[in-house]
Amino acid sequence: MITRTAIFEGTIKPGFEDRFREEVRTRLAPLWGQFPHGSNVRLFFVDQVDEGAPPIAMMQQVDYPSLAALEEALASPIRTQARALTLELLEMFEGRFYHAISSGNAVAAAA
Incomplete structure (x- = not known):
């Protein structure tokens, strides 16, 4: 499994917190949820981070069955739509966003 994580490092501009979250949702x-081959879409609004860590307002993750599937999703028209809307919503955000690609599987909890 491949996971693409978007990290919104920074803060939501004062007074826009509720609107930003609602627009994202x-x-x-x-x-x-419409990206080809995407599954398990997760959205996290970050409430706090460790002392000394950079502020993170939000993270989003989508799982894909393979790197080829991810590449197909990134080439799709739906990504163009999502990117345009993301840039619009960034008007309410101070910071930067970037992506990380990871692979792995869940680790079972100790019994």
């Missing part, structure tokens, strides 16, 4: 998240 109602407008952007539905597009993420």
